[in-house]
Amino acid sequence: MPVIEIILRTLLPALYAGLVFYFGRTFFRPLDVARRLKYALPAAYAVIAVHALYIGAYTATEHHELLATIYELMSLIAFTLFAVYVFAELRLSKETSGTGFFVAAVAFLLQLASSLTVGSERVTEIKPLLKDPIFNLHVTTSVFGYAAFILAAIYGGLYLLLYRALRRNEYGALFEQIPSLSRLERFGTRATAVGFVFLTLAIALGGVLLTHFPPASNPIGSITGAMPASWSMLSSYSMLLDPKILMTLLVWLVFGITLLVRQFWHVEGRRLVLFWMSGFALTVISMTIVNMIGTNFHSFL
Template sequence: MSMTLGLHSLALVLYAVTAALLGWSLARAAQRAPLAAGAALAAGVGAHAAALGSYWTSFREPPLVGLAPSLSTLALLIALGSLLLAVIGRSGPLGLVLVPVAALLTAIAQIAGLRPTGPELAYRGPWFILHVTLAFAGYAGLTIAFAAGLMYLLQFRQLKDKRFGAVFRFFPPLDTLDRIGVRALLTGLPCLTAALLLGWAWSQRFGPAMHAGNPKVVWGVVTWLAFVAALLARAGNATHARRGAMTTVVGFAVVVAAYVVLRAAEAAGSGFL
């Protein structure tokens, strides 16, 4: 357990270092993210993955149930998405948004206590793991789309005001940000849809069946609608990219607000993420 906590803390420190390096590059009006930021992020992802692997070994269950383990897993997926964007898409500056989000979730997980807190379920086999993993991949996709949308709006404002300063130099071009946002939505929506269908089938098979008012169902449907709204806002015209970015940012805020409300309203120990 000490190894799990130590690696988790190391990942948090490395995420903080990454965010600081990216912020420093923005302040200097650099044209690209520094290699040191990418190296720190890669090391953080590695330490984070090792921490969750240690958790799985220690408690003999995947870190997918309970507040702290679930948030930590989601944080890892977001950090991994940021790393892939930096390495493959050469869009490291998106880490300005994604890495702090991953760090915040990791810190909350650390404070909440990285240990099993969820209720015992009747079945935690491969289908359950696939269901939760797909759901988290969907939420990570929405977070990446949110980061791209937020940076798109900031970049658009800079260009509209004809200010070609640090944001203009450091942020990716508008078309790149729009492309990343669309691809993140198109990747996340099928993942979330499959997760919802698997969750429904799993509850029907192993029970109890989830009713429409179940917080998990409500949050899943709200997130699914946010995906659809963001994609529809872009439909029909390439000039709708700004509207799509705005809808993505608002949709992400609605999903986060819905989570906070549902989490606060749900009884303690219910197992809702």
């Protein structure tokens, strides 16, 4: 099984790169959409299948799912992002095929980063928390949420690029291949809404983990363990000051505001896109800088 896992881990970035190349070729040298989808869809399904196989092999080899380290999570997010795009959009709407190049590129980068680094941080001791169903649900919902936000960011980025191209009278590949501004806005808003729902669930489940898990089986216990039992509730609330949680709540708030202003104040177009792009910027900060300086919290090694 480890051999299979290593082979798949090496193979996956190459497969994603192949998809990026194919989508890129059809993006810059336009092919008929029907012809593009004829080959793109089966290829995308095949990559998703190989990725699912890799997740299975990794779980079997490492005795835990791909959610203990940020590098493992990257692979899971790449998988979720690409699968959501293929099944929810590419398969249903021909017009989205032009965006495949960008989604596949992001999935490729995430998987490449994961494949190159996942071996450097191995979980040596399987903590009980990693086996806990609520924890698994918490991470799964987070992954879905972040994947949806990345998808929204891709659509948002494309919106801004197309917006600029239209303002500058640039009628190149972007103009030809990317869906209209209104469609990108619709897709982005939908992804934002889905991401917001999942992140809400993830935060709620995280709250449950914080208040109900005994300190010994919880990495948070490394901080709260020294405190008297009567302080545990207080300590749980004090965790809200953790940079990781603060950033996550901020991300949640920004995406929530995005949906609110659209619904009740009819904020649309570029202004709306800038709202959710700022949410994505916070997401990136949360997943990178904050993760690095976030001491032991959200680390399960």
